[in-house]
Every structure is written in C-alpha cells, then in structure tokens.
Amino acid sequence: MKLFGLLVFLSSSVAVAVTAEQVLKTAWTDKTYLSYDEIQATDSRNPLRNVEGFVGREQNGTEATEIGVKFQLKSWPEWTRGRDKTDEQKLLKNTSLGWALQTRYNALLLFELTQQKLKCVEDAVSLSERYVKAQSLSLRAGRGTSKAFLSAKSDLYRFQRIQSTLTQERDLLLKRILNWVPDAKEKKVESLDLIQVEDISMALQEHFHDGDSLSKKIIHEEIEQMGQELAIVKGREQQWIKALELSQKKKKDADTQYEVELVIQIPILGSDVLAKQKQNELILKRALKQKELEESGDQLQNLRTQILNLIEIYRSAKKMERITVGTLDSLTNMDRKIAQRQEQLDLLNQQQEITMLYLNYLLESEILIKNPDKNYIDKKQKEI
Structure with missing residues (x-):
C-alpha cells in the first residue's frame, strides 16, 4: 500500500511538457479577443444626444426659482443610420480570435522546425569539421x-553562424510560447x-x-464605417435644430412662467472649417x-x-x-554528405514557408475561425 502511494505521488509530481493544444487554447483569453465584448450598438433610434436638467435661483429684490431641462438633438443621419452591434462585433471578435490563433500557430511551427533545422545543422557542423581536417591533411600531403581547403573552412563557418542564429531563435x-502558459511546471514544449x-496539398485539393x-x-467593414461617419459629420454641419429647452420660472408672489427655447443653427450663414x-x-x-479593395483581386x-x-x-x-551517397569516408563522399545536409535545411525552409502560407489561407478562408477547436498543424488534428 505504501509503495502504491509512493508511485502515485511520484507520477503526480512528474512535470509534463507543454502541449501545442495548451498553447492554442490561450487564444480565447487573449486581451484583444476579449475587448470586443465591449462594442456597443449605435442603432438606438433615439433622437436625443444628451439630456441636461438644471435648477437656478435669483435674488434681485424678488426671489425667483427656475427649473428646466435641455434636450440636445442628434442630426438626422445619427438618428437613422445607427447599426446593430451583432454583425460588426461578430466579425471583429472572430477575426481577433483568428489572429490570436495564427500567432500561436506560427510560433509553434517555427519552434518545431527550428529544432529540426538545428539537428540538421549540428550534423553539418560535425561533418564540416571532419572535412576541414581531411582537407588540411590532403593539402599537407600535396x-x-x-x-578546396578554404572552401571547406568557409562552409564550416557558415554552418556555425546558422547554428548560432537558430539557437537564438x-x-x-x-x-x-511559455509566456502564453505561465503556470506550466515543465519549461519545455512537447514535440x-x-x-x-x-x-497540405491534399487539404487544398479537397x-x-x-x-x-x-x-x-x-x-468592406472599414468602408462602411467611414461612410457612416462621413454621413454623420455632414449631417451635423447641415443640422438646423440643435436643442430644445423647457423651463419653469417661479417668482415670489407672482404667477409661474413657462418658457420654451429652441436652439437652431443656419448652415447657409456659416461654415465649420474643422467639419x-x-x-x-x-x-x-x-x-x-476602395482602391485597396479593387486591387486586392x-x-x-x-x-x-x-x-x-x-x-x-x-x-x-x-x-x-533522394540521391544516395556512399558509406566510405572519402573526401568526395564527405563533401556530398555536407551538401545533402544543406539540401535538407533548404527543404525545411521550404516546408516552413508553405506551412505558414497554409495557415494564412486557413485564416483568410475563415476555416480557422469557423472550426477553431482543432490543431491544424498536427497530423491527427487533435482537439484543442
């Protein structure tokens, strides 16, 4: 029984590497994604921009009290061109989720491929070091x-620089990646x-x-918003009735007076330069x-x-x-093996470019947004 308890304790205390699914899940807590919950509708159909109440008292021989309310009115476009928040909020919120997911996908993809590149480059450095020694011996022997010796040294330095850059990246x-999962016990990412x-080719064909x-x-949404804003700015400049003020004034030992004040502007007599x-x-x-839209194709x-x-x-x-090389450690075979490592590195760079473009395609086609609950860069497409 004690042995079983010890095994349970050890298994629970073993740190587990961070998975890609854990990282991707944090997209739903991204601050930009959550901020779109605060979007408000502008389609209130309320003609009033603001309502102010006021109370005043005068003492100039006869005490007088005045109370009233001032209604500031919207222009006609402000009143009639408001929009429900649903469509705008849905588009922007879904887009921000897609951006958050794509950012995490790119980081995970680059991390995985960088590790693969490092293995390839480390092998290339080891081969290059042996090749430089072999070229040195061959040079001494005439x-x-x-x-050939200087070319071998140049290749070695090039691979060492690539190794240093990849390690830093x-x-x-x-x-x-770990910043997205700060509570992770193990500071490693699962392969x-x-x-x-x-x-990717099959997915695009299907x-x-x-x-x-x-x-x-x-x-389209930006153009729509600009059109709405432009209509409102024009409407305010052409607005005749700006406000309505209702008040009641009561003097001591006198009848109560009621006043209605209408505030108007006459557009033809003035011009708002800022507007x-x-x-x-x-x-x-x-x-x-509009030009950007037309040129995007x-x-x-x-x-x-x-x-x-x-x-x-x-x-x-x-x-x-796929061209094979011999197993003998001759200068020709070593040179070919080094070239092969460079080819493998080039293939990994091509794979990186293709996969990142594919992720962009998933975002632009809204696949990433409509079905965000699976890992698109995993062969089995695990659930997030």
Whole structure:
C-alpha cells in the first residue's frame, strides 16, 4: 500500500511538457479577443444626444426659482443610420480570435522546425569539421589544393553562424510560447507530429473555398464605417435644430412662467472649417480603401495557387535530395554528405514557408475561425 502511494505521488509530481493544444487554447483569453465584448450598438433610434436638467435661483429684490431641462438633438443621419452591434462585433471578435490563433500557430511551427533545422545543422557542423581536417591533411600531403581547403573552412563557418542564429531563435520562441502558459511546471514544449507538405496539398485539393477573403470583409467593414461617419459629420454641419429647452420660472408672489427655447443653427450663414476638413479626410481614406479593395483581386485563389506552386518546387527538390551517397569516408563522399545536409535545411525552409502560407489561407478562408477547436498543424488534428 505504501509503495502504491509512493508511485502515485511520484507520477503526480512528474512535470509534463507543454502541449501545442495548451498553447492554442490561450487564444480565447487573449486581451484583444476579449475587448470586443465591449462594442456597443449605435442603432438606438433615439433622437436625443444628451439630456441636461438644471435648477437656478435669483435674488434681485424678488426671489425667483427656475427649473428646466435641455434636450440636445442628434442630426438626422445619427438618428437613422445607427447599426446593430451583432454583425460588426461578430466579425471583429472572430477575426481577433483568428489572429490570436495564427500567432500561436506560427510560433509553434517555427519552434518545431527550428529544432529540426538545428539537428540538421549540428550534423553539418560535425561533418564540416571532419572535412576541414581531411582537407588540411590532403593539402599537407600535396594531394589537395588551398582553394578546396578554404572552401571547406568557409562552409564550416557558415554552418556555425546558422547554428548560432537558430539557437537564438529557438530560445526566443520557447520564451514566447511559455509566456502564453505561465503556470506550466515543465519549461519545455512537447514535440509536434507536424503536418507535411503532402498533407497540405491534399487539404487544398479537397477543400476549395470560394468567396471573399477575411481581409476583404474587414476592408468592406472599414468602408462602411467611414461612410457612416462621413454621413454623420455632414449631417451635423447641415443640422438646423440643435436643442430644445423647457423651463419653469417661479417668482415670489407672482404667477409661474413657462418658457420654451429652441436652439437652431443656419448652415447657409456659416461654415465649420474643422467639419469640412474632417469630411475631406474621410473621403480620402474611403477612396484609398476602395482602391485597396479593387486591387486586392481574388486573394483566396491567389494564395492557394501560390502554395500549390511552392509545393511543386518542394517536390522537385525532394526528388533531388533522394540521391544516395556512399558509406566510405572519402573526401568526395564527405563533401556530398555536407551538401545533402544543406539540401535538407533548404527543404525545411521550404516546408516552413508553405506551412505558414497554409495557415494564412486557413485564416483568410475563415476555416480557422469557423472550426477553431482543432490543431491544424498536427497530423491527427487533435482537439484543442
């Protein structure tokens, strides 16, 4: 019984590495995502901008008390062009969740591939060190050339610089990932069963998404908001009735007096320069956004085509990498082994580019938003 209790204690005290799913789950607690709960509707259909009550007392021989209320009125566009918060809030909140997920996906992907690159580069450094020694011996024996020796040293230094850069990147990525899971006992990240390029190719072939990209929808929303704001600014400048004031004045030993005061502005007699500047600014911004929208083209199709083209390039490079080398430790074989490590590193860089573009495609097609509960860079697509 004591032995069983000890085993339970030891198993519970063993620290577990942070999983990708734990990291991705923190997207739902992202401050930007949560902030969109505070969006308010502007479609109150209430003609009043503000209501003020006031009380006054005068003592100039005859004591008088005045009470009243002042109604400040909205312009016609403010009153009639308000919008329900539901659609706007849903789009912006879902987008911010997608951004939060994509940021975490990118960090996890880069961390996993950086570790794979480091293994490849460490092997390349070890091979290069042996190759430099072999070239040095060959040069001393009069069988090699100084050019081959210097080329070998140059390759070694290049791989060492890459190793140093990758180590720094890995440490920074690890720190960033652990910041999302500050309560983790083990300061390590569990290795990913990462999706491969062929998995991405199959996913793109099976699921083609038509329609506007998420970026286009956001631009549409920005143009809509600018149009609403522009209408309101124009409406305020052209507004005739600004406020209505109702008051009651009561003097000592006198009848109660009631007053109605209407505050108006006459647009044709004056011009608000600041209002016109604001209108011009909004018109320019809206025109630029409209131009951006028209020039964006079919973003989803373009992104999909770009990924598929890169996959074909990757496949060609993969076929070249399959060429085998001999087992003998000759200079030629060592040189080929080093070149092979460089090819493996290049393939990992290509895989990184393709997978990051694929994540962008998942966001732009809103797959990441509509079905956010699974890990898209895991082969088994584990539940988050």
